Amino acid sequence: MKTFTYAIIGNSVAAIGAIEAIRSVDRTGSIGLFSDEPHHVYSRPLITHYLAGEVSEEKMLYRPPDFYERYGVQAFLGAQVESVEFENRRLQTAGGESAFEKLLISVGGRPIVPKIAGGDLRGVFTMNTWDDAREMKSYLPAVRSAMVLGGGLTGLKTAEALVEAGVRVTVVELAERVLSMLLDRRSAEVVVKQFENQGTRILTGTTISEIRGGECVESASLSDGSTAECQMVVLAIGVTPRLDLVQDTPVRTNRGIFVDRRMETSVPGVFAAGDVAEAYDALLDQNRVLPVLPNAYAGGRVAGLNMAGGERTYDLGASVNSTTFFGYPVVSAGSSAIEEGAEIIEGDDENGYRRFIIQDDRLTGFVMTGEVNRAGIVLDLVRERIPLNGLKDRLLDGIGLIDLPEEIRHKKLRGGTCCHEKH
Amino acid sequence: MACRLCEVGCKVEHSEHKHVIKSFKREKPVARLLVEESGPLSFATQCRHCDEPACMFGCITGAITKDPETGIVNLNAEKCIGCWTCILMCPYGSITRTNGARPTAAKCDMCPGREVPACVEACPNRALVLMEDEEPAVALEDAA
Amino acid sequence: MALACFKLPEFLVERDYDKCINCRVCERQCGWEVHSYDEEVDKMFADTEKCVGCQRCAVMCPTGALVISPHPGRYREHGNWTQEHLRDAIRQSETGGVVLAGSGNDKDYPVYWDKLLLNASQVTNPSIDPLREPMELRTYLGAKPESIEVRDGKLVSQLPPQVQVETPILFSALSYGAISFQAQEALARAAAELGILYNTGEGGLHHDLYRYRGNTIVQVASGRFGVDPDYLNAARIVEIKIGQGAKPGIGGHLPGEKVVGEVSVTRMIPAGTDAISPAPQHDIYSIEDLSMLIYALKEATNYQKPVSVKIAAVHNVAAIATGMVRAGADIIALDGFRGGTGAAPKIIRDNVGIPIEFALAAVDTRLRQEGIRNRASIIAGGGFRNSADVIKAIALGADAVYIGTAALVAMGCTLCQKCYTGICNWGITTQNPYLAKRLNPEIATERLVNLVTGWSHEIKEMLGGLGVNSIESLRGNRLHLRGIGLTHGELETLGVRMVGQ
Structure with missing residues (x-):
């Protein structure tokens, strides 16, 4: 059984932040990386750009193809970690068991899938992984119009990508405005205007009540009683931290995995960062789940430095977001x-x-x-x-x-x- | 002294034609440094090539990297999709946007292939000086 | 504006639009606001009438798109009424004022340096290669005793205070106020690096420059600005300023608007008040009065520092100089009529005073005749343009020379002569912080050091050619000079033989 000085579960931004930090102080300690996704580390925010056809396969990569090799990382890709024994410092995958000295959990979040009649029809998607985007992309030839449920960042970026791919899109948002976590009413209107300029409808204060079709999506009914023809429905009402691995373990959770200022969980030597973590927000002076990329990298980095024996605290306040719409x-x-x-x-x-x-x-x-x-x-x-x-x-x-x-x-x-x- | 010749030098260096007249007339080059002025005080600001570059930490595509040998923080425009997260992350305001159909982020690259960066060379008053090691890579002085 | 049509612009601003890239550097660099950018037509324009021909824009333009030249539009040519006479008369008809000017007399008077030629050794005496043999440019300023006593190889006489300089080229009086702090700092730094001296002028000594005390000449002028015991004791030499070559017989006037901030502190006068230097020193109406001041200053400095007295070169300069030496001056500073100024009535600048060549020769001759040449060093100033002028001045009798305009040129000055306006695009004669910061003291220092170093090399070469290995051996040796195209009277006054003799 292989023992890693550092084990990392997850293969996205926080994981990379940790690896790069660890290697900045420890060039020799072994690093094992476990990811349920089979891909080389890719940029999650780029999946909508991939869907739109703006970004090639090769440019999806967040770090160069030789990244793991150069950083001395043994990467287990497509190897889902099934469980972790925190007391014994072991983790289990289908392929076997590994031991670790320090562990980082950076498994991110998973899309929240609302219970909607017809939600199991072909043509209903979530948008969280590269594979989601691939599947959606291959389904596009059958799509003339689509409905996106959720006016958050993922919903709107997906809607934008679909528009750019030539699809007629309607966005449905239950709240009274889009991007309600990020923007006030007036700035939300600025965003809506960008969509309207493209002929995209954004409906607020409503939701999808039923998805209809035989085998595939054919139309969707809204809570306001209207029905619209569409061949695709994207469910993008939010993500929730993936807590499966820490359920019923000594690792303290709240909405996410609760970490201290050093990004360490309630179990010493076990760290968490990224969208799965509930880290300190200096601006609010409280812990919160804040799924934004720059903070994920910074959190991963702090975790990595501390895992390698350093003393760093995570002091990033404020949610940050920068994007473009059309x-x-x-x-x-x-x-x-x-x-x-x-x-x-x-x-x-x-x-x-x-x-x-x-x-x-x-x-x-x-x-x-x-x-x-x-x-x-x-x-x-x-x-x-x-x-x-x-x-x-x-x-x-x-x-x-x-x-x-x-x-x-x-x-x-x-x-x-x-x-x-x-x- | 706020002549902004550093900006001119930078624009030319980072243009396609690399010819001061042709570049300006044919292209719309963007300077990767900016002269700030307030009353008689003025100075040029550009990338500090930080030890812990917030732009790189925030870059969603992996387009920004820090060269472990030279310490230079580079931006690969080919990879950049123009989300401007780096602009939001940089506390020095040292990243800008290019003009054109597919704008990308642009920043100081320390003029690869040049012994002295174009801005430093263009400065007639030695207000921009190249400094190495402990000091910020390109030091800014309130123009003498 | 009705009368404005009488005035033709002096300079023409030509812009090659094929080269202009609208970078607006010219606009930002022109303190006269000649250039402007028009957004509507996306073009730079120039207001030619405002141009003073300082060439700053042309030098800074990154594409070489600008040419500034004398305006071809001229009044009808007239042998008596030159363009300048016309222009000045027109201007005065508008204003009723005195025409001011900066810099030095620019008129076509003969330059006697150009009528003096140096000798060189051939056959009968060997020339010296300064690259192979020592060549001494060091000299000492201050009174020398009649005789010295040496016992057991050691000097036992008490010498009057002597100031050693490594080359006989000093920076002449340029006051803080007339020039920017940056410019004065550069002069001080360069003097320190070169082992020579700079001169504070009558503007006081800024506290940041006290660190260059080993290279400072402080002036005591008619306004007594900035004079206190610390000031006097910070100097190597204390200089009483009686007159200035650019404006003999008149005083100075720094308007209250320029007496701000550090200038007012350094001059020790309230901010906003006019700094008036009276025409005479009001306590000096005779040689005896001068003596009182000289000895007052010697007392104040504990007889540790030579006292210099600076006068403008005027008609009876030789007689005045002997009086000054007898009054106790250790150094006589003579300023010829080509000497520069920050501001002077142009009519005075261009019509009063005499050439330094004659003043120097006359003074040196008279002091020798009276047997008191040893009692004072002579520093000559006023229009030195190159190292040949310097070496000729030494041969005529100077111990050292003052350079002012040449130093300004080293720092960037192009002699646009607008110093009196306080607008100097080169950051030299201005207190405007936007303009002053254009002069980086580090660069200006290097350039000053380069200039003086270059001249010193040339002087060594010329000395070697003369077969002389020390500047002190050349001093007053007029046999090394010959006059060309000079009248017998001129040759006689200069104490120089005609070429071929």
Whole structure:
């Protein structure tokens, strides 16, 4: 039985963050990586781009083909971990048993599948893995119009991909606006407009009540009573952490796997990161599941450094999101979705819509659409909790480093490193 | 001194034609560094090639890498799909977008193949200086 | 604006639109706001009338799209009424004011350096190769005793204070206020690197420059700006400024708008007040008065520092100089009529004073005749353009020379002569922070060091040719000079023989 110094379950961003971190301090300790997916590490957010035909197979890879080899990782791809014995530090796959000294669980989330009549028909998809996208892509020739249930990021990016693939799309969202976790009403409208420009309908305050068809999807009925013809339904109402491996084990869970500031679970030596983890959000001063890619990498990295004997804490506040809809940029961060209870500065001009949320003279969130250059400087105001003082009036014009208080500017410019993890 | 010749130098270096007149007239090159001005204070900002590059941590495609030998943080435009996460992640505001039909992120690449980056060479007042090792790769000084 | 039509632009701004890339560097670099960008037509335009011909834009343009040349549009040519006479008269008819100018006298008076030729050794005496043999440019400034006593190979006489300089080229008085801090810092740094001296002018000594005290000449001028015991004792030499070659007989006036921030602190006057240097030193109306000031300064500096007295080269300069030496001056600084200024009435700049060549020769001759040449060093200034001018001045009797304009040129000056406006696109004669920061003291220092080093090399070459291995051996040796195209009277005053003799 092989014993790994480091075992990693999962093969996405958090896992890579951990591997790269481990190897930055430990060049020899053995690393075993276990993934139920058969693929070389690929970029999950690119699956909608793959569906749209924008990204080739080879460009789906998140790291070069020789990544595992170069990083000295023994990768077990397509090897689902069936169980973990946390006391004995063992894990079991169909292929056998392995032992480990340190473990990282970064298995991500799985799509929430609502119970809808007809949900088992051919043509009903979820969108979470490369294989999901492949299947959907091969089904596309049969599709003229599609219905996407869920106006979150996955739903909208899938809808965009389908539009670009030539499909007529209707998006159905139960909430009163799309991207309700990320955007306020007005910025959501900006996004909706991008879809409407493409002839895509977005219906809010409604849901799919029934999917109809013989063997395959033929139409869907909405809760408002209407029915629309479609050959495909995509269920994208959200993801939930994959907790199967830790159910009924000493590993403490809440909504996700609960980790401390070092990304360590309640079981010493066992870490979790990425969409499965419920990590500290410095902005809210509480733990939460925050499935966004940059935080997953950073969390994986902190876990990796600690697994390799370092002392790092995860100190990233604020949800961050940057994407485009039909080429139109939309970025948001922090408490961007809140409507009230804070001072809000907003502007709307040819450069786009922007919105800044301020509490106690500190920026707690923002949305920028259209012109997003230098948004990182604004995000830093949020993450570093820099008092705004006079900066407030400059927010709409675009903040530069030169606008920052001299002391902060000098610290930034002389520092030469930009990770927010505390040493 | 806010002449912005560094930006001109950078644009030319990162253009297709690499000829100051032709590049400007035929293309719309984008500078990978930016001169900021506020009153008489001005300085150029560009990628710090961070030890722990937030842009790379945030890059969804794997287009951004850090060269372990040189420490240079590179961006592979071929892989970039233009999601602008790196722009959101970079606390220095040092990543920009190219013009054109398929815009991608663009950043300082320290001018591969050149002994001295084009911006440093273009600076007539030695406000931009190339510094190695402990210091940030390209140091910014409030122009003398 | 009705009368504006009388004025023709002085310079023509030509832009090659095939080359212009609208990068707007010219626009950002022109303190005169000549260039502007028009978004609507996506084109750069130039307001030719505002151009002063400083060439900053042409130099900075990354595509070489700009040519700045004298405007071809001219008033009708006239042998008596030159373009300049016309322009000045028209301008004064508009303003009723005095026409100001910066820099030095630019008129077509004879330049006597160009009428003096150096000798070289041939056959009967050997020349020296400075690359193979030592060549001494070091010299010492200050009064020398009548005689010295040496006992057991050791000097036992007490010498008056001497200041050693590694090459006989010093930076002349350029005050903080007239020039930017950056420019003065560069002069100080270069002086330190070269082992020579720079001169604060009458603007006081900025606290950041006290670290260059070993290379500083401080001035005590009629306004007494910035003078206190620390200032005097920070210097190697204290210089009393009586006059300046560019504007003999008149004082100076730094307008209150320029007396801001550090300038006001350094000058020790309230911000916003005019800094007026009176025409005379109000406590000096005679040689005796001068002596009182000289000795007051010697007292204040504990007789540790030579006191220099600087005058403009004027008609009876020789008589004045002997008075100055007898009054106790250790150094006589003579400033010829080509000397520069930050601001002077143009009519004075161009019509008052005499050439340094004559003043220097006359003073050296007179001091020798009176047997007091040893009691003072002579520093000559005013229009030195190259190392030949310097070596000729040494041969005429100078111990060292002051260079001002040449130093400014090293720092970027193109002699546009607009120093008096406070707008200097090269960051030299300005207090405007946007403009001043264009001068990187590090670069300016290097350039100054290069210039003086280059000149020093050339001086060594010329000395070697003369068969002389020390600059001090050349001093006052006018036999190494010959005059060309000079009248007998000129030759006599210069104390130089005619070529061929």
